[in-house]
């Protein structure tokens with residue numbers, strides 16, 4: 001079988017930490033281009049991995065019929081434009097999360113996917129996580145009983161990324177803690193619960209601890225250092241309640257909050273058993289039997305979720321299989337996130353079952 005020729009667009013943090021090494025490790029893929037508007041980053045990747053040509057304009061990729069697949073690892077404001085251009089040029093696309101800055105942009109991407117028939121997967125990498133898939137199976141097989149509620153907490157004392165950079169600028173990122181971290185947490189919930197249709201959403205976002213940039217205290221800053229000349233106009237805290245055709249969901253998430261202990265977990269609450277999943281780690285099952293309260297910690301071999309994601313993307317291009325990370329499923333999370341922002345702005349509940357709500 002011939003190798004799939006791949007191009008990487010955006011050679012920053014995530015590209016170097018996950019997708020590029022995963023393509024290099026897959027014997028069926030060959031990276032032909034590293035593209036970044038900061039050409040030195042593309043050149044560094046080409047040097048480091050000993051393959052590919054460094055370019056700064058992704059339109060070169062569009063014109064090269066040899067390229068079958070692209071990984072989009074740029075900031076959120078370029079996702080829709082580049083993904084749409086690539087699909088229209090006949091390329092299969094794996095686009096980093098979130099799908100886009102807004103639900104409308106994600107819908108446009110989905111529309112072009114349907115028109116062109118090219119693959120469009122979003123980097124909701126937890127769908128390729130071993131523990132998450134075990135939980136999904138347990139829920140599907142009724143081991144939790146009736147899954148009636150899911151509680152989501154992703155709260156940190158001080159974790160605002162790159163203050164004044166791309167992540168804290170709404171025009172670039174589309175939002176803050178909710179769209180950047182919340183997208184992963186909500187995606188796990190939706191996946192494990194069988195992607196239930198959202199019915200109503202109410203939420204409130206806050207921009208409190210980061211907006212006075214010079215007085216923001218921190219110890220470490222990912223995606224830093226701060227740029228005090230930049231913009232901070234995104235949420236650093238979100239609280240929300242979502243009713244779906246399946247379980248109800250409550251969300252509390254913060255890049256920064258005055259709390260003692262960081263909390264990164266999801267509680268799946270069934271009437272027979274409950275599960276607490278520690279984000280990116282193991283899970284615990286809680287139940288009761290014969291008057292005893294039971295707690296168990298399943299042991300299993302974790303696999304590399306990023307490698308699984310890239311391997312699955314490459315094989316679905318050949319097989320035509322629709323992966324769980326397809327835009328058709330991920331679009332629901334984009335809809336919920338937009339509704340939380342809309343609910344917060346309008347200080348009202350957003351309903352998908354009444355007239356006048358988002359389609």
Ligand SMILES: NC(=O)c1ccc[n+]([C@@H]2O[C@H](COP(=O)([O-])OP(=O)(O)OC[C@H]3O[C@@H](n4cnc5c(N)ncnc54)[C@H](O)[C@@H]3O)[C@@H](O)[C@H]2O)c1
Pocket residue numbers: 009010011012013014015035036037038041056058073074075076078096097098123124125166180223
């Ligand atoms: N899946 C995950 O868990 C995960 C983790 C981190 C980041 N991400 C996502 O990945 C994306 C990138 O995040 P990052 O932390 O790597 O950011 P980054 O700033 O480190 O890297 C982005 C790169 O894209 C380049 N770029 C910008 N516009 C471009 C264009 N038009 N053409 C080519 N290159 C362009 C920038 O110069 C930069 O080098 C974001 O959407 C983010 O949400 C996903």
